[in-house]
Amino acid sequence: MRPALHAEWTKLRTTAGPAWLLLASVTVTVALGAAVTAAITCPNRGCGLDPTRLSLTGIYLSQAPVAILAVLAISGEHSTGLISTTLTAIPHRPAVLTAKATILTLTVAASGGVAFLASLLVARAILPANGFTPAHGYPSLSLANGSTLRAYAGSVLYLVLIALLSLGIGATVRDSAAAIGTVLGLLYLPPILALSIDNPHWQRLLQQAAPMSAGLAIQTTTAPSTAPIGPWAGLAVLAAWAAGAFLTGTLVLQRRDT
Amino acid sequence: MSPGNGYAFWRLLHAEWTKFRSVRGWLIGTAVAALMIVLFAVLTGASAIGHDAPPVPIGPAGEPVSDSFYFLHQPLHGDGRITVAVTSLTTTIGGDRGHDATVPWAKVGLIIKAGTGPGTSYAAVMVTGGHGVRMQDDYLHDYAGQPGQVSAADPRWLRLTRSGDTITGEASTDGTHWSRLATVRLAGLPATVQAGLFVACPPSVQGRGTRTAAATAVFGHPDLQGQWPQGMWNGEQIGAGTATFGGYPPLPTGGAADIHGQRMSGGFAPSGDGFTMTGAGDIAPATRSDLPAAGVIGDLLFGTFPALIALCVVGALFITTEYRHTLIATTLTASPHRARVLAAKAIVLGCVTSLTSLPATALALPIGERIARAHGIYLFPVSTATAVRVGLGTAALLALTAVLALGVGTVLRRSATAVTTVVVALVLPHLLVLTPILPASAQRWLSLVTPDAAFAVQQTLTHYPQADSVYTPTNGYYPLGPWTGLAVLCGYAAVALALAAILLRRRDT
């Protein structure tokens, strides 16, 4: 396993693409978070906004470059034919995918950690000026606060799980365009569908089962009792999606001719 | 241009079409897109549950309306005139903790109505919470009178005069000098009408939601003239069981209002020689927030999104595979004029995708509508022309998306990045506009300048100035008109293609 990890790490760091994608992910996380926190105001007590969640809005966009990175980690090798070389060097398929998953986990966790920490600092600088003050019921954002810590740490985990989900789909679908289309569809469409159907039962079910709506429940810090799914349960749903995709990808890599 | 160029371009189109149809994956992608549109129309229709929903009042023009208010009325025969003074209008908003918010379209005044059934024809003259004196008739028509708020020190006199099927509304600040607001014709107004005082108060719009509200007004003595004798006044809540009636707010209980506590109710009591009346409801065209359970035909086209992703993949691959397999060199050797190659690709892609999407939307809309109606869902009515526009516009939206993906794919030369860019540019703003996370101003901005603006082509609801509502894209109200919205996407596609053409010429292949 060690050599496989070392090889995947060398692969990742010897092309410029992954670094750019991670940089893009960090940039949009911070930029969008800053834009949103700058746009919201809280003129009086009880304005019903969740500044923690709003400062993390960037995740809606920053998961896209992470998904590209993860999809390309495997389907990029299919399109160049490099996958044959990889599997010749490491014939044990699960080891290849596990090594890729591990490297993705570490890099996405690191960049996500940096991104969300920066978002937190930006939000702390901007929010008080917009009326999010202790007097209005909003103490300064701090990781010492349990639910804020959960939202921030959970967002890092969310990005990691998105990477694993995308890796699994990339290994299953192989063509990078089709794979990224599938990932984006799986992420962005169920929440839109949930809003366009009139049946509240189905709506709730969709919000509980869809990877993005469920996974982002981890960002909730207010009124979790009315939410369709709890923070950790939601992240577990996303983890199940990622695990399912990863297993399918391993199986496909194992069974199909390359 | 030499005379042979037209023919040469035709050959180029033919070549690109041959390329397109000979890749099975692209044909499958295009077919999947069309299937998704139809499939989701069926699913969305079938997943709806509308049985046991209260009836939706329908106005004289066939549109859904709110027709609920507290009515102090008596039947009156023939022509006549009714006059009254209003000396006070106050509103109570459910859940509000003491600040004296007004409901701008709280309405109190005089009304002549064909009957007490919901949706019947009427003409009314009224004092409003924030829009001064108005005359309105048959839900859709609104005439402005003197602005300003009413108080005991600054009362308003209102009067309605019936003459045949025309009704004239007038207002005065002193009871002697009258100014006419309008004379309206109510077709088919029966000889005996219900006329009298009314109090209506629509729910107060607060951010993305509404809160139930009620209005209380103090009237002077209602004076009847002409053929109309003084008779008994009957108090009655109109439209209590209709779908568009939001109900009464909870009783204010001094401190924080308990939303689960006892509710206010409509009623009247004599005060001086007149009446004090409380009422809730509205007399206006219905908006989406009045009818939360109703659907719009745009909802049936959720399939546009999966279709859009599939066509993005096809559009991007149409050019990026040429780069990956260095086929681009062959293509550009066969026809060295870069921009023309790109134009041919865009035309082929645009034609194929719109020709497959159009039958899909043409099929999806009537099928989805039929299924949704069979499930008892009320759909906001649309004219045939509007339905055709939605179908055509959706097909155009999909074709433009594919062309945008082609342009972005040429610029980026990587299919995964190109697909992500286009999908995120279209779908993410839509998601952020629909979900209540961002402030409304940010949402409005997103649906103005991002390619998501194109979804305005699916809107079928009307923004009524005389009715306050949550006019957001979430509810089906877009800031741009349908074709203007589509033009925004058109602009993006054009810019992407232009950039692609420049880069194709500049870059070595």
Next chain:
Amino acid sequence: MTEATIEVAGLRKRYGSTAALDGMTFTVGPGGVTGFVGPNGAGKSTTMRIILGLHTPDAGRALIGGRPYRSLRRPLSRVGALLDASAVHPARTGRNHLLWLAHSQGLGRRRVDEVGGQVGLTTAIGRRAGGYSLGMRQRLGIAAALLGDPPVLMLDEPFNGMDPEGIVWMRGFLRYLAGQGRAVLVSSHLMSELQDTADHVVVVGRGRVIADTSVADLVAGASGGRLTVRTLAPDAATRVLTAAGASVTGTGDGALAVHGLPAERVVTVLTAGAIPFSEVAPHRATLEEAYLQLTREAVEFRAPETRQAAR
């Protein structure tokens, strides 16, 4: 069984309705270059991909040193393979391509520079692989195959895209590797490329082995008692030699190919007929001729040949 063997037995593989492999069986032993020859589509690449565990056969087995490829630990120290030289990430430098492969086998940077030098990529190795010529990519592929210093080497069409200088280098290099005791399997669709390189050939057509023999035997068999006669009077020579019981055909370059008579008898007959001649020599067939003769029977190969003749 030594480590340096490839053993392929009864491989069958269908893709839809076409049988790519139809009972492919052969063994490659150590210390020599084995040519793996056959027309395009004969199943050479499929066989190699099955040996490497990239494709799964419908039946049969392929073993490296007695074990299936997928069970090997650090496989690049058992087998080095070059399949598709263009399968590199265009943005990665040659050195980094070798580096990640080295890391996958627990090898270090020093080994990368060693194999880079061995294949003569010392200067280009720091450049992006996307800018390599096909010949340079072949060298990079060979370097990758040599990384683990494996006893078995398997190269799919390594001569493709090489300039004459490169071909000469490649031939010498393959001989050198075999001389170190390795088993070297080299596929090619052009027999001539393997002249003076291969000791042994496995000739395949339509998914099965047509011939599995040493190069010396193959050439001897194809030469089969044929003589070349050069004369200024070919018509007279043909007449007298036919009369003496030989079969004679013109070779087109003014010489005659004579079958059925020993060389001494030919000289006697020509001298007796007073026919002047400048040369009577036993014909030595080229590997190419031997190969063409062998594959003439394979239907798949006959079709393109007749088309060529009709041109």
